[in-house]
Amino acid sequence: MLTSKCLRGVVTGYPLAINATIINITEVDYNPEFITRIIPKLDWEVLWRAADSIGHSDGLPQTIEPKFEENNEFLKKVHRVLLEVDIEEGNLVCPESGRRFPISKGIPNMLLTEAEVQ
Amino acid sequence: MKLKVLEGHLGEISGFTKPKVEYEQYETPSHIAAVALYTMQTQFEALESKLVLDAGCGPGMLSCGASLLGAGTVTAVDIDGESLDILKENIEFTEVDNIDIIQCNFLCPEMYRCENYFDTVVMNPPFGTKNNAGIDMKFLKMGLDLSCDSVYSLHKSTTRSHIQKRIKEWGVKGSVIAELRYNLKSSFKFHKQHSKDIAVDLWRLHHS
Numbered sequence: 336m337l338t339s340k341c342l343r344g345v346v347t348g349y350p351l352a353i354n355a356t357i358i359n360i361t362e363v364d365y366n367p368e369f370i371t372r373i374i375p376k377l378d379w380e381v382l383w384r385a386a387d388s389i390g391h392s393d394g395l396p397q398t399i400e401p402k403f404e405e406n407n408e409f410l411k412k413v414h415r416v417l418l419e420v421d422i423e424e425g426n427l428v429c430p431e432s433g434r435r436f437p438i439s440k441g442i443p444n445m446l447l448t449e450a451e452v453q
Numbered sequence: 454m455k456l457k458v459l460e461g462h463l464g465e466i467s468g469f470t471k472p473k474v475e476y477e478q479y480e481t482p483s484h485i486a487a488v489a490l491y492t493m494q495t496q497f498e499a500l501e502s503k504l505v506l507d508a509g510c511g512p513g514m515l516s517c518g519a520s521l522l523g524a525g526t527v528t529a530v531d532i533d534g535e536s537l538d539i540l541k542e543n544i545e546f547t548e549v550d551n552i553d554i555i556q557c558n559f560l561c562p563e564m565y566r567c568e569n570y571f572d573t574v575v576m577n578p579p580f581g582t583k584n585n586a587g588i589d590m591k592f593l594k595m596g597l598d599l600s601c602d603s604v605y606s607l608h609k610s611t612t613r614s615h616i617q618k619r620i621k622e623w624g625v626k627g628s629v630i631a632e633l634r635y636n637l638k639s640s641f642k643f644h645k646q647h648s649k650d651i652a653v654d655l656w657r658l659h660h661s
């Protein structure tokens with residue numbers, strides 16, 4: 336899922352750049368009510384750029400349209416990038432420090448070393 | 454999903470293989486997890502179609518259960534990579550598809566980037582030992598900061614009045630919504646008895 340990998344970067348240098356070497360698509364049950372409710376919580380620009388950077392922004396508008404909740408096609412696309420597209424192997428890269436956080440088996444490792452914490 | 458069915462699924466979930474003392478790794482027993490999650494959903498509609506965070510997810514008893522009860526997505530975070538590998542296996546085994554895993558320190562300041570983001574935060578936090586006294590309260594506070602609605606958390610009943618005090622200080626509302634009995638297996642060498650029953654409270658904290 337892209338949900339955690341771009342929207343709310345958990346380290347300094349937000350938003351993180353995504354380097355994907357392996358991308359997986361898994362089918363996830365579509366829940367329009369849920370998607371409608373989380374769209375306002377998202378930083379749309381960050382999501383769009385993240386999706387675009389890994390080649391999955393097709394048909395995704397750069398800005399959210401008014402009354403998006405009535406547009407089922409749109410909701411389905413958001414569902415797809417948020418929940419179905421996943422980065423299996425790659426890195427999240429902090430644009431400020433260049434620090435890389437590896438993604439392995441779909442799990443990003445955001446732990447900082449002792450030195451970095453200080 | 455019926456409680457019995459949920460408990461059945463959770464009973465199949467693998468626990469920690471080599472529990473690490475420093476992270477207080479003991480899994481929530483499947484029965485307790487099932488009752489706790491079932492209560493959250495049936496009494497408070499806290500899971501279905503919600504954005505859920507499992508803080509200190511370990512092998513994912515709570516994450517998998519929340520997903521089985523219809524969570525929109527579950528973000529599962531833990532500091533320990535080995536536990537997360539087990540979680541991956543449990544996810545495949547349980548055939549749930551909307552759990553998003555992140556390895557990180559739940560108490561690091563970067564977590565504030567998710568401030569007020571989640572509808573529901575669930576946790577069975579480390580109780581805190583000599584070396585990290587108060588970590589349970591830090592987990593609870595972070596959970597509150599990251600949620601826009603409520604936090605559900607398991608705590609020894611002996612800490613009840615302490616938690617009540619902290620809730621007042623934080624200016625949030627909270628109450629015990631279930632009293633449970635936790636059979637803490639002697640998974641660590643320094644536990645002398647083979648097993649002992651511990652009374653545990655399921656707390657619900659929410660912003661007023």
Ligand SMILES: C[S@@+](CC[C@H](N)C(=O)[O-])C[C@H]1O[C@@H](n2cnc3c(N)ncnc32)[C@H](O)[C@@H]1O
Nearest residue numbers: 476479480481509510511514531532558559577
């Ligand atoms: C009591 S166990 C609960 C495991 C699981 N949630 C369950 O209910 O079965 C506490 C978990 O918190 C994790 N943990 C401890 N300190 C942590 C920290 N600072 N950040 C993230 N996870 C942590 C441990 O690795 C462990 O998996």
